[in-house]
Amino acid sequence: MEESECRALDNKEVNFMAEVFKNSEVIKMTGIGKTYKMGSSEYVALKNIDLTIHKSEFVAIIGPSGAGKTTLMNIIGCLDTPTQGEYILDGINTKCSDNKLAEIRNSKIGFIFQNYNLLPRLSIIENVELPLLYMNIASREIRERALEAIRKVGLEFHIKHKPTELSGGQMQRVAIARALVTKPQILLADEPTGALDSKTGKEILQILKDLNDEGNTIVLITHDMNIASEAKRIITIKDGEIISDVPNEKFYKGVSVCS
């Protein structure tokens, strides 16, 4: 390659690359739809969504209010089930029992909500430990892993505090630590900066970017184009459909296979 000479990949190489690519599929959705029934009327919130997300991607989902972003996120996170289509998460078909879905949420998904959703009566460390309590691990390891996650978001001096004693940005860091603590396949963030001022929002975004650099797969929902522009791939949803799905040029400008 020193000679900067382009050569077509041979068949074997193509197959190999395809295999690697396929193995790194974390999310694979085909024909996903969601219809809400409200009395006699029906509301189609999502229709015919085909979406594949690979390991270590950083995807932003944007779209106008009511487009179906949260609905899609809930389905990705196995909080909700689609009414049509097939969704394979990390090789597992999510059309399965309630118990199995709880296990998936526990071990494969890390949620970060706009309103943090911390338990007010528990301390910071206890909040972060929460997902680990539902796994089968020893209490010493629980404490260690929770501390490690809290250190990652820079809150190790506040572990005994209650969430209400923290600022919004700090609460969102706790939520990120809680999402991280199980080392999930994907981090799902639904407008994580929506309740924060732009400076704190940037800090949170930076944490997410660092996590992505470490190899975490991140799906982020946002209204804010500035935030979306930090993602490597941007998906736009409107009226329950994906209307565009493009790599962020900022990251790929000037990158080509041949030099």
Next chain:
Amino acid sequence: MAATSIWANKMRSFLTMLGIIIGISSVIVLVGIGEGTRKQVQNQIEKLGTNLITVNLTGRRNVGLSNSEIEELKTKPGIKSIAPSLQSSVNLKAGTKTYSTTLEASTPEYSEIRKINVSSGRFITKRDVENRYQVAIVGIDVANELYGTTNVVGQSMQVNGVSFTIIGVLEPQGSSMGGSGDDRIIVPLSTAQRLLKNTEIRTFYIEASSKDEVNNAKGYLELFLSKKFKNDTNSYRVFDQTSLLDTANETSKSMTMMLSGIAAISLIVGGIGIMNIMLVSVIERTREIGIRKAVGAKRRTILVQFLIESAGISCLGGIIGVLVGFLTAHGIKTLLKMPVSISGIVVVGSVTFSVVVGIIFGMYPASKASKLNPIDALRFE
């Protein structure tokens, strides 16, 4: 986790527990009183001797047992001794004091058969009976009423206007079923028959030679009496202490059952209180349930969490109830001088029962919580 949540709502948890506390403490106290009374009765019956057989003649005609019949019965195997007994109420007078009490007339055997002893003086002898001596043994209540002291041997008093000499004072008996054993006088049978102008003896106390002989002796007596009364089984009654014990046990058992029933109802009411509060708690904590589910709590985990909480509340209520019951029972024992006996089984049983109540009445709210849909729960304000 459950403990934190109980503690966070101290006042509410306490009010919820109140039903259980009241229920359990009343179980402890009521069953304690029932059990105490039963034990006391049993003690008294056993003190009277388990070899005792009582014959009551209830026929209308004057058909008492003749002396020769009594002597004949005495020789029968299994029968040790017989004491005929006559009871009547009489008026006593000593100096200016008057008092009415129960007169019991019998023979020297009475002392042994009924396990009655004198604390001073002597009991009736054969000579007293043969000679119709006007002598009496008095209970301590009688002595105190008439003389203000129990040191009364040798004193004389009037019984229905006839002068008697006091030859002995009974040992304190304590109260038993059917009045105080200290409030009576005992006189020789023959003397009483003349005094009361009554020769009709309707009660006989018989001592079997041993506990194992009681049934034999009873059977023989029944045979004898049925022959004498020409198969009219209504004219006599033969019973021993075992049947008395059984009756007493039966009575107290049904009383205890009834009390337990009342207590069980109050526990159920307490359980409904728990269910009520747990339902409110589920609604209040919908968001918490949603968050827990979102991070991976399974239905069963949520169910168990709420069950532990309601069982915890009711168990704590049960323990407090036991303590309150203990204190109340102790108060009743010392202040009202009532026999109270609390057994470990009742304590363990009632705490267990309250936990069961908690689990049963927590089941519905807990299952409701566990079935919440996570997104709906997260969206709940």
